[in-house]
Amino acid sequence: MTRGRGGRSDPRAVQADRVVEQTLHEVVHEIRQPLAAIFALADVARRSPGVPAEVRGYLALIIEQASEVSAAAWSVLEGPTTGAASEGSEAVDVGDVVTSVLQGFALSWGGTFTCFGDLDGVFVLGDRATVRRCLVNIVDNAVRAAGPHGKVTVTVRRGAGMLRILVEDDGPGFGNVPTGTGLGIELTRKALEAMGGALSVGAPGSLGGAAVTLFLRIPRADSTHVDEAARAG
Numbered sequence: 001m002t003r004g005r006g007g008r009s010d011p012r013a014v015q016a017d018r019v020v021e022q023t024l025h026e027v028v029h030e031i032r033q034p035l036a037a038i039f040a041l042a043d044v045a046r047r048s049p050g051v052p053a054e055v056r057g058y059l060a061l062i063i064e065q066a067s068e069v070s071a072a073a074w075s076v077l078e079g080p081t082t083g084a085a086s087e088g089s090e091a092v093d094v095g096d097v098v099t100s101v102l103q104g105f106a107l108s109w110g111g112t113f114t115c116f117g118d119l120d121g122v123f124v125l126g127d128r129a130t131v132r133r134c135l136v137n138i139v140d141n142a143v144r145a146a147g148p149h150g151k152v153t154v155t156v157r158r159g160a161g162m163l164r165i166l167v168e169d170d171g172p173g174f175g176n177v178p179t180g181t182g183l184g185i186e187l188t189r190k191a192l193e194a195m196g197g198a199l200s201v202g203a204p205g206s207l208g209g210a211a212v213t214l215f216l217r218i219p220r221a222d223s224t225h226v227d228e229a230a231r232a233g
Helices: 010-046 053-078 094-106 128-146 185-194 223-232
Strands: 090-092 110-114 122-128 151-158 162-171 198-202 211-217
Touching: 010 053, 010 211, 053 094, 090 094, 090 128, 094 128, 094 151, 094 162, 122 128, 122 211, 128 151, 128 162, 128 185, 128 211, 185 198, 185 211
Parallel strands: 110 151
Antiparallel strands: 090 122, 151 162, 162 211, 198 211
C-alpha cells in the first residue's frame, strides 16, 4: 500500500493504484476472447488436409506465442509466487524458458543470438510465466540496444543454490540507447525479488554493451547464495 508522510496511507495514491489494477484486469479480460479465437483458428488451419508442413510449423508457432501472451498477461495480474523458497513453489525448467524466449525474438529480430551454458535439467523456483516475462524484458532491452543486426548473448551458469542468467549485447550501453530501451528493468527487479532472486545491471559487458544478470533460486537453495552473488555482481 502506498504511504504518505508519517507512514500514513495516501488516499489519492491508493485510489490511483486501484484504478490501475482495475484497468489491467479489464485489459486482460478483453484480450482473452481474441486470443481464444486465434488458438481455435490456428488449430483448425493446422489440422486441415493438404496444409504444407512448413505452414503447419508456422501455425504451431502462432499458437505457442499466443499462449505465451496469455500467460504473461495473467502473471502481471496475479504476481509472482511470493517467498519462492517456500514449499509449493513451482520448479521452472530454465532450458524451456530460454529456448521459448529466444525463438520468439528470432521471429522478428534480424540479429544474432548466442547461448552458452548447459540448459538440460536445470530448474529454478518461481512460476514459469513470471520467469519468462522477466527474461523477455531484459532480452528486449538487449535487442533494442544492439540494433537490427547486432549481437546478443545469453549465458546460463549454475552455482551453489542459485542460477545466473547473464544477458549481454553489443550496443552502445545504458544512457546511449534507442528510445524505449530500459523499460521494465524495475518491474523485472521487483518480480525477481518477490521470487527470492535478484537483478544486477552493469556495463560494459564482454560485447561492449550492457550486461544484465538475473539471479534465480534453485530448489532447496539457501537465500544467502543469491544475495551474496547479487552484491558481488
